[in-house]
Amino acid sequence: MRATVLHAPFDVRLDTVPDPQLVLDSDAVVRVVAACVCGSDLWSYRGVNDVTEPKRIGHEMVGVVEQVGSDVSTVKPGDFVIAPFAYSDNTCPACRVGVQTSCRHGGFWGGDDRDGHFVDGLQGELVRVPLADGTLVATPGMPDPELVPHLLTLSDVFPTGHHAAVSAGVTEGSTVAVVGDGAVGLSAVLAAKRLGASRVVAMSRHADRQELARAFGADDVVETRGKEGAQAVKVIFDGLGADCVLECVGTGASMDQALRSARPGGMVGYVGVPHGVTLDVPTMFGRNVGLNGGVAPVRAYLDELLPDVWEGRIQPGRVFDLSLPLEQVADAYRAMDERTAIKSLLTL
Amino acid sequence: MRATVLHAPFDVRLDTVPDPQLVLDSDAVVRVVAACVCGSDLWSYRGVNDVTEPKRIGHEMVGVVEQVGSDVSTVKPGDFVIAPFAYSDNTCPACRVGVQTSCRHGGFWGGDDRDGHFVDGLQGELVRVPLADGTLVATPGMPDPELVPHLLTLSDVFPTGHHAAVSAGVTEGSTVAVVGDGAVGLSAVLAAKRLGASRVVAMSRHADRQELARAFGADDVVETRGKEGAQAVKVIFDGLGADCVLECVGTGASMDQALRSARPGGMVGYVGVPHGVTLDVPTMFGRNVGLNGGVAPVRAYLDELLPDVWEGRIQPGRVFDLSLPLEQVADAYRAMDERTAIKSLLTL
Numbered sequence: 067m068r069a070t071v072l073h074a075p076f077d078v079r080l081d082t083v084p085d086p087q088l089v090l091d092s093d094a095v096v097r098v099v100a101a102c103v104c105g106s107d108l109w110s111y112r113g114v115n116d117v118t119e120p121k122r123i124g125h126e127m128v129g130v131v132e133q134v135g136s137d138v139s140t141v142k143p144g145d146f147v148i149a150p151f152a153y154s155d156n157t158c159p160a161c162r163v164g165v166q167t168s169c170r171h172g173g174f175w176g177g178d179d180r181d182g183h184f185v186d187g188l189q190g191e192l193v194r195v196p197l198a199d200g201t202l203v204a205t206p207g208m209p210d211p212e213l214v215p216h217l218l219t220l221s222d223v224f225p226t227g228h229h230a231a232v233s234a235g236v237t238e239g240s241t242v243a244v245v246g247d248g249a250v251g252l253s254a255v256l257a258a259k260r261l262g263a264s265r266v267v268a269m270s271r272h273a274d275r276q277e278l279a280r281a282f283g284a285d286d287v288v289e290t291r292g293k294e295g296a297q298a299v300k301v302i303f304d305g306l307g308a309d310c311v312l313e314c315v316g317t318g319a320s321m322d323q324a325l326r327s328a329r330p331g332g333m334v335g336y337v338g339v340p341h342g343v344t345l346d347v348p349t350m351f352g353r354n355v356g357l358n359g360g361v362a363p364v365r366a367y368l369d370e371l372l373p374d375v376w377e378g379r380i381q382p383g384r385v386f387d388l389s390l391p392l393e394q395v396a397d398a399y400r401a402m403d404e405r406t407a408i409k410s411l412l413t414l
Numbered sequence: 415m416r417a418t419v420l421h422a423p424f425d426v427r428l429d430t431v432p433d434p435q436l437v438l439d440s441d442a443v444v445r446v447v448a449a450c451v452c453g454s455d456l457w458s459y460r461g462v463n464d465v466t467e468p469k470r471i472g473h474e475m476v477g478v479v480e481q482v483g484s485d486v487s488t489v490k491p492g493d494f495v496i497a498p499f500a501y502s503d504n505t506c507p508a509c510r511v512g513v514q515t516s517c518r519h520g521g522f523w524g525g526d527d528r529d530g531h532f533v534d535g536l537q538g539e540l541v542r543v544p545l546a547d548g549t550l551v552a553t554p555g556m557p558d559p560e561l562v563p564h565l566l567t568l569s570d571v572f573p574t575g576h577h578a579a580v581s582a583g584v585t586e587g588s589t590v591a592v593v594g595d596g597a598v599g600l601s602a603v604l605a606a607k608r609l610g611a612s613r614v615v616a617m618s619r620h621a622d623r624q625e626l627a628r629a630f631g632a633d634d635v636v637e638t639r640g641k642e643g644a645q646a647v648k649v650i651f652d653g654l655g656a657d658c659v660l661e662c663v664g665t666g667a668s669m670d671q672a673l674r675s676a677r678p679g680g681m682v683g684y685v686g687v688p689h690g691v692t693l694d695v696p697t698m699f700g701r702n703v704g705l706n707g708g709v710a711p712v713r714a715y716l717d718e719l720l721p722d723v724w725e726g727r728i729q730p731g732r733v734f735d736l737s738l739p740l741e742q743v744a745d746a747y748r749a750m751d752e753r754t755a756i757k758s759l760l761t762l
Contacts, residue, residue, distance in 0.1 A: 159654045160677075160678045163678070164679060165677075165679035165702050233704065305507060306508060329508075330511070330516035331508075331511055331516070331711070336699070339699070340695045340696055345692075345693050347688045347693065348688055351708040352708060352709055353516060354513050354515065354707065356705060356706030356707065357698075357704060357706070358704030358705070359702065359704065360702035361700055
């Protein structure tokens, strides 16, 4: 089969690799229908994370089950399924408290599992899915093609935005500021409105992203950044700042902006993978600003989020503004790296 | 009048100082009935916080109102009152969201207010209370003497323990670990049980403190510290760690222990004034462990907590294991510094 391999920084290729097989009785093999590129893939693509050897990449996909092992009971060949960006048994103590990303038997795509068996990346034609019962979620039926991008966001980007909102405690009537206008930040805007936020400020300086933020429900847009941006958020919210700030970037500067944008007693929900983030603990302490979040436990949220997507109440797939065939995966990465695309969809 | 002055590290004295007067129409003057020494006073006492000139100290007291300014309407001469460790107007936007420690017009005892008028420390005979309507809470009547220590804890230590529990999200059925066996940590045990925690682990290696922790409702005691202590907490809680960890010390080591003791997706509520605390953000992110808390907004909690104390359902004043007349304030500090007392009460 063909699958995406990151050979070195900025060198991503579609290579021919062995077809995956069922290895364990709890496995499934899934034929990918659509995959996509994540902002977090860019950390490796840009060489910020070390790339010491060619590495299979990609952690978002939807597809159709081809085969299942003898222990698999919740999905069957022919099912259309969503694969969260982490696989998990969904039964261990960590999964039972809703943190499937900390599953005792789980892991991430594109590397060896805990038994030493290779697990494919998801930007490829076929995937061996470990712990298929715990990992995959089948849709109620075969989706119409136009629904596929929206379902694909359930693999990572939309539940990650949702996790930022949940972690920050967004609920009916919350005031919210979102730091980051990438696909996750835009998803966080949609998630916050879905959870009942009374007013959402998107922080963005790009007209196309501002437009999508407003389409997702943002009430205000702040174009300034850093201290100045935080001050603008404060002015909007009673001179105090927002109840909930959703940090969707992961840099020191974005975190600083997020912490400054929160009201006293407010909470920053963060889902941007932290790179060089340090926290001014005494200032957080003095203002009672908390920090919560992390690697989104996507699997925990799918039962809640899937119906809203399946029934068309929300269209999170609007974050995809570029769609390319898998053959052009290198272009898909380049577009995101150069920020000419918000998020690149890969069709198979 | 006589009031406590910290002249230099380890040099605390009862000095004669000017009697406070009403300065603003929103002021009250209160005659102190009981005060106490806080663990946070020791940061200055020990010279960890700079002491560059003699400084009035103390921020916990209960007393009887002597005079009120013409704008004061919620308390009157003769009322028995509780003074939170921060004064506040209780009406500004920060107060309205329950963070009176960030009050736009408020401040802390023992220094100038925002108008440049001197505000007394609370380890003295009399106190000018700014913003008396917003700051003071009157009890339903004159308390019996044996109730005074319990009421005094409402000035700081018990609501601070409560704030740790609230910040960590303790609710009916939560599993809890408490780091720190000082008066705040012990108060946090009591607060967590009061909020319905199903199981509370106190981390303590001192027999007398363990005993009080158990009297306050601790179900288990862990004597080990650091990684070993956190591992012991994990073993107690399903191999995962606690839902809520209450950090009541404020050092780098105690914070590290707290973060390690939380389960994936758990929350650390912290109220120990941070000294040299740095956070391993990537590890917190990977485990979805959050951090929330800060300077306790005592005033926000008094309406909820006072009835339980007034009606004797809880006895938070059991943290006082030394009671001395104000004249012996130096001994009261020494006992806490040397850890021969958990918390020192000062009677007037």
